[in-house]
Amino acid sequence: xxxxxxxxxxxxxxxxxxxxxxxxxxxxxxxxxxxxxxxxxxxxxxxxxxxxxxxxxxxxxxxxxxxxxxxxxxxxxxxxxxxxxxxxxxxxxxxxxxxxxxxxxxxxxxxxxxxxxxxxxxxxxxxxxxxxxxxxxxxxxxxxxxxxxxxxxxxxxxxxxxxxxxxxxxxxxxxxxxxxxxxxxxxxxxxxxxxxxxxxxxxxxxxxxxxxxxxxxxxxxxxxxxxxxxxxxxxxxxxxxxxxxxxxxxxxxxxxxxxxxxxxxxxxxxxxxxxxxxxxxxxxxxxxxxxxxxxxxxxxxxxxxxxxxxxxxxxxxxxxxxxxxxxxxxxxxxxxxxxxxxxxxxxxxxxxxxxxxxxxxxxxxxxxxxxxxxxxxxxxxxxxxxxxxxxxxxxxxxxxxxxxx
Amino acid sequence: xxxxxxxxxxxxxxxxxxxxxxxxxxxxxxxxxxxxxxxxxxxxxxxxxxxxxxxxxxxxxxxxxxxxxxxxxxxxxxxxxxxxxxxxxxxxxxxxxxxxxxxxxxxxxxxxxxxxxxxxxxxxxxxxxxxxxxxxxxxxxxxxxxxxxxxxxxxxxxxxxxxxxxxxxxxxxxxxxxxxxxxxxxxxxxxxxxxxxxxxxxxxxxxxxxxxxxxxxxxxxxxxxxxxxxxxxxxxxxxxxxxxxxxxxxxxxxxxxxxxxxx
Numbered sequence: 001x002x003x004x005x006x007x008x009x010x011x012x013x014x015x016x017x018x019x020x021x022x023x024x025x026x027x028x029x030x031x032x033x034x035x036x037x038x039x040x041x042x043x044x045x046x047x048x049x050x051x052x053x054x055x056x057x058x059x060x061x062x063x064x065x066x067x068x069x070x071x072x073x074x075x076x077x078x079x080x081x082x083x084x085x086x087x088x089x090x091x092x093x094x095x096x097x098x099x100x101x102x103x104x105x106x107x108x109x110x111x112x113x114x115x116x117x118x119x120x121x122x123x124x125x126x127x128x129x130x131x132x133x134x135x136x137x138x139x140x141x142x143x144x145x146x147x148x149x150x151x152x153x154x155x156x157x158x159x160x161x162x163x164x165x166x167x168x169x170x171x172x173x174x175x176x177x178x179x180x181x182x183x184x185x186x187x188x189x190x191x192x193x194x195x196x197x198x199x200x201x202x203x204x205x206x207x208x209x210x211x212x213x214x215x216x217x218x219x220x221x222x223x224x225x226x227x228x229x230x231x232x233x234x235x236x237x238x239x240x241x242x243x244x245x246x247x248x249x250x251x252x253x254x255x256x257x258x259x260x261x262x263x264x265x266x267x268x269x270x271x272x273x274x275x276x277x278x279x280x281x282x283x284x285x286x287x288x289x290x291x292x293x294x295x296x297x298x299x300x301x302x303x304x305x306x307x308x309x310x311x312x313x314x315x316x317x318x319x320x321x322x323x324x325x326x327x328x329x330x331x332x333x334x335x336x337x338x339x340x341x342x343x344x345x346x347x348x349x350x351x352x353x354x355x356x357x358x359x360x361x362x363x364x365x366x367x368x369x370x371x372x373x374x375x376x377x378x379x380x381x382x383x384x385x386x387x388x389x390x391x392x393x394x395x396x397x398x399x400x401x402x403x404x405x
Numbered sequence: 406x407x408x409x410x411x412x413x414x415x416x417x418x419x420x421x422x423x424x425x426x427x428x429x430x431x432x433x434x435x436x437x438x439x440x441x442x443x444x445x446x447x448x449x450x451x452x453x454x455x456x457x458x459x460x461x462x463x464x465x466x467x468x469x470x471x472x473x474x475x476x477x478x479x480x481x482x483x484x485x486x487x488x489x490x491x492x493x494x495x496x497x498x499x500x501x502x503x504x505x506x507x508x509x510x511x512x513x514x515x516x517x518x519x520x521x522x523x524x525x526x527x528x529x530x531x532x533x534x535x536x537x538x539x540x541x542x543x544x545x546x547x548x549x550x551x552x553x554x555x556x557x558x559x560x561x562x563x564x565x566x567x568x569x570x571x572x573x574x575x576x577x578x579x580x581x582x583x584x585x586x587x588x589x590x591x592x593x594x595x596x597x598x599x600x601x602x603x604x605x606x607x608x609x610x611x612x613x614x615x616x617x618x619x620x621x622x623x624x625x626x627x628x629x630x631x632x633x634x635x636x637x638x639x640x641x642x643x644x645x646x647x648x649x650x651x652x653x654x655x656x657x658x659x660x661x662x663x664x665x666x667x668x
Contacts, residue, residue: 016537026506026533028463030558030583032565172469173459182462189463190584192560289506289533290460302481303511304459 012323017206020329022322025205027185027292034192039207041112046214051107058103059218062136063093065100067219069226069383074353081373082236082380086356087223087251089387096359096388097219097247098129102198104215106133109196116191117141119198120184122149122177122243123314123361124156125388126200131165141165144183146176149313155392174307177317181291201244202321205292209321216250223383224254236380237262240387241364242335243279243315245324247387256332265324266368268310269337279308281320282328282335295322311340311396312360314388342367344400347390359388360396409499409527410552410575413450414610421667422612422632423448423623425639425660426503428455428471429488430480436649437475438492443653445498447660453530453634456485456504463532465587467637470644482512486524493525501554503530514542518549528552528574536565536572543572554578557611559599566606577611579603579630587637589618592625600629620666627667635663 017023017039025035045051059065068091072084089097102119109117117139121127127143134141143160147169150157160167173179181204188197202209202216227235238255240248242265255261270278278284281296288297290305298306298318310316327333338346343360346367351357358366365384376382390397413422425444427437441452457472457480464472482504489500502521509517509531521529528551534542536555546553552574557566560583569577579600582590603611613626614634623633642659646652 024538025535026538027535028532028558028580029535029556029565029569030560030580032535032558033560033562173473178460182460185462186465186585190588192583288510291462292533297507299507299511301511302483303508304476305507 013206013210017210019323019326021287022293022295022325023206023209024294025292026289026294027205028189030189031192034188035205035207038108042108042207042211045108045111051111055104055107059100063099063103064091065218066222067091069223069230072354075350078349078353079370079373082376082378082382084369085235085381085383086386087219087383089219089247089385090356090358090362090389094125094129094132095391096125096129097216097250098126098200099132100218100250101200101212101215101246102126102129102133105196105198105211106137106139109139109198110137112196114196115194117196117198118144118184118187119200120144120177120180121200122146122180122316123312124149124153124160124392125314127160127165127167128156130198130200131160131163134165135163142187143167144170144180144187146174146180147171148175149177149180152396153313153392154395177313178290178305185291201246202249202323203244203291203293203319209293209323212246213249213253213323216246217253219247219250219385220252220254223251227381227383231381234258234261235383237264237376237382238385239264239266239365239368239382240385241266241315241361242282242320242324243268243317243361244319245321247385249321249323251383251385252333256327263333264368265333265335266364267335267337268312268315268364269339270309270311272339273337276306277309278337279310279315279317280337281318282324283337287325290319293322295325296320296328311343311400312364314359314361315364336368336372338364338367338371342371344397346370347393347397356386357390358386359390360393362387363390408550408552409497410451413499414575417631419668421627422450423660423664423667424451424453424612424632424634425449426453426455426634426636428457428468428475428640429485430457430475430478431471431640432474432643432649432652433478434480434484434488436652438488439653440656441492441498441500442496443657444660445496447657448664449498449660450632451499451501453501453503453636454485454489455636456482456502456508458505458508461505463585465585465637467587467640467644471640482508482517486520486526489526490524499527500525501528501530501552502526503532506531506534515545518545518551522549522551526551528554530554530556530578532556536568539572556580557603559583563606566603570607570609573609576609576631577607578634579611579613580615581613581626582616584615586615588616589638590616592622596626597629604629620663623663624666633667
């Protein structure tokens with residue numbers, strides 16, 4: 001049988017940091033010791049009741065969890081399809097799911113005695129969430145951000161600076177998230193002894209994909225409880241957008257062993273899957289190595305990474321987390337994609353119908369249900385992970401309207 | 406099996422290895438191959454040819470720059486192997502390819518090993534492939550008589566240094582400092598302590614690389630190591646030269662000075 005069930009009892013990842021074929025640690029020797037240190041520390045502290053209580057305390061009183069499971073009534077009537085619920089990660093402090101993970105990692109950094117924090121950011125949501133926890137816990141903070149992202153996500157850059165972070169523009173390569181990640185890794189290789197690298201998605205070398213998934217899995221655990229309380233059973237389907245894939249792994253993780261729940265990951269098809277301008281690593285890529293892990297990746301015949309494209313800066317990444325690659329191969333998660341245009345339409349539609357401005361990233365998940373609602377029965381309950389709010393995307397939408405509106 | 410690297414290492418008699426690094430395809434493929442000949446004339450013992458990758462995460466600005474130029478010139482693994490093959494008609498200097506893992510995956514790992522061997526490549530350094538992940542590739546390299554050189558770093562534990570010593574073929578590459586290539590640091594007592602430790606733990610020869618920018622640092626580093634790798638400093642010379650022939654001359658001058666500075 002092709003499903004995640006055969007791995008139910010096996011550890012994911014295994015000791016070597018593998019999700020099936022994927023994952024591992026493809027990094028320079030210099031940072032191996034830091035990964036070993038982090039792995040060992042995390043495996044010990046994750047069972048520590050005091051640490052768990054501390055993490056939960058900040059999630060509740062600082063982030064504002066649990067986030068609501070909201071019945072999108074007007075969106076549901078518009079679709080005339082299944083009942084749609086939004087998991088409201090947009091209501092978290094800093095406006096996205098990213099802070100669940102940065103709270104967890106800053107606590108690790110604190111307990112490990114690290115002195116300095118670095119992070120990469122694309123849309124700026126992870127950078128903002130990192131700058132926020134650094135302010136709260138008193139850490140010096142350096143955020144690497146591609147020059148192009150810096151311009152298109154300006155409101156977030158200003159917020160990060162206000163919070164005391166140093167935002168360093170990255171002007172190498174495509175000047176977007178992939179290059180910001182490379183630059184953060186270079187910083188880490190250089191300052192590895194006292195610096196903690198807060199990775200923002202379920203990507204990178206082991207143990208990061210596991211740690212980020214674990215910290216984000218609060219989304220799925222809450223969703224499960226909320227569904228059971230509300231209608232006494234699990235949802236028929238869950239839909240989440242996938243760039244690196246942290247909000248998706250976060251909401252899916254609690255459900256991967258519940259075979260009746262269909263899981264859909266939605267990638268960015270950009271200008272179309274048959275153009276060169278997309279960021280659909282799973283749908284159109286091949287397994288390869290970038291930023292420390294073996295996973296689906298978009299590269300040319302010579303192995304050079306192809307510059308991805310998505311209107312959403314948070315999905316504009318040529319790779320994807322290794323656990324997604326694993327679930328793609330075994331069929332447990334179904335991966336689809338939507339274009340820039342479909343995402344923008346969903347962004348506007350949901351703003352009009354629900355009074356909720358979704359992030360362009362999350363708008364990909366919304367667009368998917370608009371496109372595929374016929375696959376569901378009217379009685380189905382479908383949960384969409386509304387991973388972030390869309391205020392930061394207003395300049396992009398304005399520009400889009402000038403070009404296509 | 407005999408190899409150019411093993412032949413070189415068994416006849417050292419106290420000579421320290423001078424190993425220049427050139428980015429294949431920078432400023433163009435022909436010039437980078439000419440640089441190999443010039444290096445040999447200046448007394449280089451081995452060369453490293455960099456295989457450009459779009460995302461060189463262990464490299465500083467100079468090698469990032471040269472890699473990007475080479476990729477803009479449409480360099481590829483296939484062209485580099487053809488270049489080495491042509492070079493072998495006029496030179497038998499040991500050649501090591503240094504490059505990231507993904508271009509090898511794209512080329513096909515088995516095919517790459519065969520083709521590299523047939524082109525006259527002697528060994529490989531893959532900076533994003535630590536020993537734990539190297540296994541399938543390691544066996545294929547062995548089958549094709551290619552050396553796999555692994556890196557040790559100031560942060561490597563004693564256990565890892567011993568493992569790297571076991572798996573690294575022929576010699577070990579010691580990263581001088583925690584950092585990326587091309588920092589051009591001044592090496593002090595800390596490096597001496599680290600290198601003395603390596604000398605004790607390694608049974609194989611080891612060469613020092615990353616940030617070796619001057620004849621003085623080369624001299625200092627060969628006190629304990631068996632040689633030096635110089636990369637970014639050379640790229641910088643080429644980058645600052647008025648034209649290609651000027652670049653060749655300047656590199657020749659620089660390498661001759663370094664050769665004189667080390668035993």
